[in-house]
Amino acid sequence: MKRNWKVAALAVVAAGTLALSACGGSTSSTADAGAASAAATEAAAPAATAAASEAAAANGNPCGWAAAPRAGGAKYVVYMSSLNIGNAWQEEAVNLGSAEGLMAPYSDCVELRTERTEPDPASQISQIQSMTAAGADAIVTFALSPTAINATFKEACDAGVTVVIYDATVTEPCAYNVSYITAKPVGSDIPFMGYNAMAALIDMMGGAGDIFVAHGVAGTSVDNVHYLSALAAIEQLAPDMNILTEWDGNWDSAQQQKETTKALASNPNVVGIFCGYGESGCVKALKAADKTIPVTGETSQYFREQLLAGWPGVSIGSPPAQGGIAMKVALGVLQYGPDAGIPHDIEVPFKVVTKDTVKVCPDDTYTEGCNVFPAGVVGDENTADIFNPLLPEASLTSAKTGVPPAGLVAVPFTVDELKSFEQDPSRRYITREACPEGWTQGKLKEGLDGCVQS
Amino acid sequence: MNTNPGRIRQTLTDGTGRAVFFWLILMAIWLSLQSTQGMGVDLGQIQSYLVLSLPLIVAAIGVTLVIIMGQFDLSAAGVIGIVNVIIASTLSSWNPLLVVVLMMALGGFIGLVNGLFVILGKLPAIAVTLATLIILQGLAVVILPQPSGKIPPFLVDGVRVPFVALGIIVIIIIAWMLFKRSRLGLYMFALGADPEALHLSGLPVKKIQLKIFVLAGALYGLAGVFMSASLGSGDGNAADSFLLTTFAAAAIGGTAFVGGRGSAVGTLFGALTLLAIPKVLFVIGVSDWTQKVAFGLLVLLAVVAGAFSSLRKDREQLLVAPYSTPTEGELSTATKGGNA
């Protein structure tokens, strides 16, 4: 009896899946419906006058933006998604992004939905697909892998979704990359965070001595770019320098601290540490060992406070403002249309802060030039770098809660403004694994693989 | 299909039935909420759901094999990861069928090494496979320092077009034959229940154990190929989550961690359940810290329900076991036993 039941169930399920997959080749019914409604709105659009934007909103073209929402509602559905790993940087980036969608003038046009993804590719793929199916007009997300999610992003693009990736990049051409990894820091002529950080470290060490190098998550492209560009800096600036040991710091201060502690046990003669995100762990381990040596790190409040107290170091790293900037890029694409010329590769400038340039913000608001919060305003691990020239409307409240303070107004990008932040094509190879038309693969002057004009 | 409540209860005490039941509930929630929210039932989405499930299904079946024979294998995630980076870094232009065979052979070889350490080295399987896992994860990063590379397009397409459902059906039929209709399958169940008795029955216990380790390894290799195909690229860290989800799938599917009990079909639905949970949470709109909590609670529910019902079943069986009815001959002989 039981066996019969099992066989029957198996047969039903088998038949079902077979039927489903047979139909699966054709495009989805929802997508068809969406496309149909979009076509209808477009057909109606020429008839409407510019003044009738309110009417247009009622017809499914809110705020008079370029195209109608895919789901056919009154607002654009925009997803802001981050990794569900309880990491301060991730939280701030997604909060700054969410806040944009809740600020005027966007708030009237956009229905913002925030999501979290478990940190494995299958989860992220599944979630992007769910968002696409839920009628997303734009998806702003942190991609777990530069390549593994590509097919899914492509599907989303094909369905008419604007996909914007922040911080880490993806190689899928239809997605927009908003990233700092190839950018030049403010006030520097040399691109690459890793290069700049290592150069600063070498400078602080007086050009000699042996160091530790901490990786982020080994096996990721961001980490690899930082690492290779740092090696390039050693090669060019201090070829005699030795790397005593390297470790996987996992972009996590607890892990960095544990690993630094271990490394110091066997190599107490170290004179500098190249430490990525989670640098507070490196510094705490050094403090416990009573060693004050130059450290490079990212932008945590703790590290900046240490710089303020005179620690020899350079704070240089990924600005969480990228989350907000990416959101504004996505909204810009919705507003001006995909063909308006918004570049797909946008470099976000970032700061270099040393003990000489560290400056306390008078309170928790942004004042030109300040780069660390007063003690006790934010936690150690929070980044002190939520402010960015591209995101003047950022606020500490937004970064903490994802909800902007009342009255704060977003400053939309113009297409030209974005064009001025387009990534230099010579560095395209690093983020896209391919060069733009008219360029071929070659060596950059920093020693990394890049593109050269043919 | 089931109108009789007793029948439903009967089904739920069976691990496989319960897994199917649980999965059907999740699918019903997902699809109904999805359509009422105006998203429609997107067949393409269901298909890609299957594509994503495929590697987990295959890997979890491998893990189930090892659990049924009463051992433990943590190396699945390691094998999948290394297969993925090898395909992406060096085999991308090879004949896809050759790739499949090679990667299954590689997985089988790793299984062999595990098995040899466990059986000849007489080490606990959990410790050996933990070490293998660490080694393989390290090698994956050595081979591919950053995500890149291409998977042979034939493989990628192979899992995308309707073949996926077909593939799942074929896999499940083969697995079912293997579990229920092959000598090795029978030996595997026997081994999990009582290895000593199997040894006394004159069967080569070590060889059978070794075969299962190799077979499981080969399945991880295949899962690695499927995962590569579903991702389309190489990523040394992409397989990490398989470490625990494979076991979760087996547990939800009713596999007993003491060995000797479990089914491929149950594991299949366990894996499908695990990947349906995020879908359900998405349509319900669970999107902050509650997501992790809800996920954990759902898995707990599925597993505890299973444990609970098999507890009742055991107890019932205990109370209604049959008597042995003595026959004629016993009368005359039993008196003569003993030596006083």
Add this chain to the structure above:
Amino acid sequence: MNVLEVSGLTKYYGDSVALDNAGISVGAGVIHAIVGENGAGKSTMVKVLSGMVTPDSGEVKIDGTVLELGVPKVSRSAGVFTAFQELSLLPNLTVAENLLIAELPTRSGVVSRRAVQGQAAKILKEWGVDDLDPGLMVGQLPLSAKQRLELVRTLSHNPKILILDEPTAALPDTDWLFRHVRAARDRGACVLYISHKLAEIGQLCESGTIMRNGKIVGDFNPTNFSHDEIISSMIGRSISMAFPPRVTAIPADAPILLKAIDFEVGNRVRGVDLQVREGEIVGVAGLEGQGQRELFYGLGGASPVTGGIVEVAGTATKVSNPRKALKAGPGIALVPEERKREGIFADLTSVTNISVPALKKLSFAGIIRRGPERKLAMEAGRDAHMPEEYLGRDVGRLSGGNQQKSVLARTNLTGAKILLMFDPTRGIDPSAKLEVYSTLRTSAANGAAVLFYSTEIPELVGLCDRVIVMYHGRAVAEFEGERITEDAIMQAAVGNTSSATAAQGDKS
């Protein structure tokens, strides 16, 4: 030249010797008995012959050809088949699958369930056990059915050398077995018959060997031997085979320590009434699987009880788990059936095994005081005839008898006055049995009420003051004093209660 020639077998486990230059030689068409205490090396020799164990040295010749040792397959193809004492059946496979496990019929690699069942049914029929459904899971069978299945599985290969290791431990129907064993002998097979039951050996065997400490210590003639002589050469010293003397009469006013009224455990124990007085040893008899296990386990709190009243020293008590049972009134302690799984803590020392019930008393602020612990265990061990030198050892490595003694010592330490002894003498050697008897009698003399189950009816006859017989979950008969005879018990045990006098608990 004999069919089986074994010479110079030696096998060490670590430092301890299991076989010490042992050799036997048996001809075709002979049933040869091997006797010896547990741990004498019989089972190791069996395992060497079946290819399960590789000896350190020695040689086995079959028909003059040297047998490659340590490979089960080779032994089987040489015609050596063994029915093992611990049974080699797989609980989660069916009867049919078990029967054919070594050579499952497959069609192009696929096991055909129908072919397996058909073939198995044929074999079962051929060997006269067609009441066994080939589709049943073996785990659900009663022990006696498992034993028969094990024997059929061995016999059905028509072995050249048939080895039977304690084949009747759980077999009520020995005639069936003897018939087939004799048939095998007549066919020309060489049979090695290993048993503790000397009466059986007298009935069946033609020659015999005695083993002790891994050595062959002598031969005997089973058709004409003295039990005491054989037993003294088995254990290496002379003993008296008598049971400890019975207390002449239990006073009628002796308090009833344990009383069960209409006791029920599922459908396994159906309305049993019984009572045990202080100082009394009450035996429980019954064929395998008639509910006696559930009766004992139910009374001891180890099985769920579904109905009836249990009175402990006159007070109605609910015993829902063994812990509560131990705490109930004067205390109920259970000595379980499966010693290895339920009785001992195999990885721990005897001291640790014995001291369990006294841990609370022995510890100060949660810390166990080791000196007093050892002393207490030593005393309790001495009372249970446990040799002192074994106290520091892992129990799992002791002989069955010493394992059981450590269980009895622990039971004594609980201070419980109601002792439920479920087959405490199973599979232990004769001298240990005697010591167990004496421990039980001493406990009773000291005021305990003992409920004692044994598969060996002579034990019940020799030891008990009163015997209750169970059949299909009911107590169908009760015998007292002189009326306790093997014949009366057997009649009742097979459900034939008409002839049994004094049938008391029969409610059917």
Add this chain to the structure above:
Amino acid sequence: MSDQLAIQAQQRRSSRMQTIYRPLILAALALLVLVAGRLVSESLPSWIAVQTVLSLSMFLSVVAFGQGLVMLTGGLDLSVPGVIALSASIVAVWVSFMDGNLFVGVLLALGVSLLFGIVNGVLVSVLKAPAFIVTLAMGAVLEGFSLFITYGHKAPESPELLVTLFSGSGKLFGIGIPALLFFVVGIIGFIIQARSRFGRNAYLLGSSLEASRIAGQPVNFIQISMYAVSGFGAGLAGLMLVGFSGNAQLSLGTEWLMPSIAAVLVGGTVIGSGRGFWQATITAGLMLTSITIVIQSTGVPQGWKSVLYGVVVLVALLSTRSDFGRRRRKQISQSPLQGNPPKK
């Protein structure tokens, strides 16, 4: 009876092998590894390295203590990282954001850890659910709770006292407090596991659950208490690690789970057997920590370090398995990580 004496002698040897020699061998190996570290780093061996090994091993030991007891009884506790994160978050949020009393915060954190340990135990012992999955899912739930607590606060700071105690900045006689605490943890752990009634109960239950039950042991209570202690230990580790790191975060415990399991296994504990000794576990922890430090100091790329570490774990297992051969049968017949053996 001479062979009986031989058995006795052998057993005494093997028991000493377990309780004295193996820990000594492991500790000697730890030292040897540090000395041999000279080959890869000129600064080894050093007093600093010894201190580092001791303090890192201290955290490891605290996690491994409960884990070892749970493993003795045939289970596994994968909820450890979740408990560590939750406990750390509770105390940090309580003190730094709610201005609560540190003492109360510590009690609160330990109480909650204990509570979830008990929940794990109940699910495993009463409902007979497989420990592996129960604790895994519970870990996810606890991580969710930790996110909830820190939500909007992000990486709350550790109370000063905990930082002084556990970061290594606090010193006693010139030695870092965590390094000294290693010995305290070692001794307390030894007393509990090897000498107390509580520890004895774990051995009895691990050796045979059924025999424990029939001998009148409160098996459910015992099993629950093992998970409770594991929860408590993880909670304690959470307090220590939040002091070590200075901040509460979700990832605090993730890097300690696998090493703690490895230490228990390399220390010779056989899952669900009643075999295993605390002194071997902590010395195995010392050895593994020394090895990671030496591997750390080699210049090989990160991936190769993992490979090296895995190989070393395998070799360590092989070299300390003296008793495994004898126990082969047991291992074949006993599935690792079982919940409870099915009732007959």
